[in-house]
Amino acid sequence: MSDCLFCRIVAGEIPADMVLRTDDFVAFRDISPQAPVHVLVIPVAHHANAGSLADADPLLAGHLLAAAKEVAASEGLTDYRLVFNTGAEAGQSVFHVHAHVLGGRSLTWPPG
Numbered sequence: 001m002s003d004c005l006f007c008r009i010v011a012g013e014i015p016a017d018m019v020l021r022t023d024d025f026v027a028f029r030d031i032s033p034q035a036p037v038h039v040l041v042i043p044v045a046h047h048a049n050a051g052s053l054a055d056a057d058p059l060l061a062g063h064l065l066a067a068a069k070e071v072a073a074s075e076g077l078t079d080y081r082l083v084f085n086t087g088a089e090a091g092q093s094v095f096h097v098h099a100h101v102l103g104g105r106s107l108t109w110p111p112g
């Protein structure tokens with residue numbers, strides 16, 4: 001989708017600080033990090049959010065979790081938070097599903 005920011009990052013049209021690139025997934029550092037490690041993990045295929053991905057391709061949804069785990073490990077994290085903001089009311093601002101991998105500091109719950 002040419003009007004999707006993250007599709008454009010996948011296509012290399014917008015630069016990003018890449019952490020991982022496979023045939024199915026791309027991971028890059030968040031431009032506005034909320035923790036010392038803040039990486040976004042996205043499928044190459046465009047799905048609007050976690051729910052629509054789970055409906056359309058549950059296998060890919062599972063593989064996204066595995067990719068997020070690999071990113072956390074490659075960043076040296078044993079403890080980390082995975083966040084899927086799903087829908088504008090929940091804080092989603094980019095409508096291409098992405099896992100936020102957050103870590104590198106103590107993370108309280110609920111988030112402050």
Ligand code: AMP
Nearest residue numbers: 016029030031032085091092093094095
């Ligand atoms: P969300 O609000 O859950 O949709 O998360 C979108 C995330 O994308 C936010 O944390 C933004 O800081 C991040 N973001 C927006 N534009 C870029 C970009 N060009 N490169 C990296 N991260 C971005």
